[in-house]
Amino acid sequence: MLSAFILREQGIKVTPMCFFSYFFNCEKARLFAEEAGFKLRKEDFSKEHLKIIKNPRFGRGSGMNPCIDCHLLMIKKAGQIMRREGYDFVVTGEVLGQRPFSQNKQALELIERKAGLKGRIVRPLSLKLLAKTVPEKKGLIKREWFYDIKGRSRKPQLALAKRFKIKNIPSPAGGCILTDPVFSQRLKELFELKKNFNGSDIELIKSGRVFFKNNLLIVVARNESECKELIKKRKRGDLVLEPHSFPGPAVLVRRIKKSSRQEMIDCGIKLLLDYTKNAPEDPVVRILPFPKSC
DSSP: OHHHHHHHHTTOOOOOEEEEOSSOOSHHHHHHHHHHTOOOEEEEOHHHHHHHHHSOSSOOOSSSOOHHHHHHHHHHHHHHHHHHHTOSOEEOOOOBTSSTTTSSHHHHHHHHHHTTOTTOEEOTTTGGGSOOOHHHHTTSSOGGGSOOOBSSOOHHHHHHHHHTTOOOOOOSSOOOGGGOHHHHHHHHHHHHHOTTOOHHHHHHTTSSEEEEETTEEEEEOSSHHHHHHHHHHOOTTOEEEEESSSOOOOEEEEESSOOOHHHHHHHHHHHHHHTOTTOOSSOOEEEOOOOTTO
16 A cells, blocks of 8 residues: 555556455455555456465465465566556565565565566565665666665554555455464365365355364354355255254355265254254254255
């Protein structure tokens, strides 16, 4: 956000770009663009991103987050767009040393090199602490426009946000669910059982109570909203169970490996009853029919 304002203040045309995948969206970027009067460009890289989640070249952070691989993929794609559409350079909001794993000097240099963009990435918030860029050498930008911010403190950025009158300041967390310890554990278990998991599997384990039992993935809804979401997220071959004669949660059962339909029903009903308060002695549970239109 700050980088876009800094460049626009100097008369540079800026196109903010947000990449989205199964693990994060563009909602914060959309709100910022609307507030600031920028036209946001959204790029879906879900399938490419999923590949590096499964096999990151440069390791992971504290959860399942392959931050360097992820950032490198975004920068590569931004570089391709830059060349194809005639932009002069790529800009990021990175701050030297703010994130120890992905924003140390070695990581920043690695990303430039691997992306084939050496000298063409401009980091306005820390530019004065970094090597001279190609746009500077060409006279497109001047070093004195920029800053020498480093470290994890956000005080300099907050001061800049105040100067630019930015009202909706996002939290330091990036909004990537891969850093969440609960979701990361779910994803690890899924990966151990199903190496070729896909976007549908990821969407399923994002909410509810998630269980891996007898080669099955089972999700128990925690509220009415999640009950509706489970029904939307099912695919052919899944079973959705719901109470018929008593109040309780909906349950979705998906095969990970070979399992019989009866095993799916039995495991689903057991968990449904486990999470039902005051279940009757003779509960009636129904299997929702799969829509013909799906």
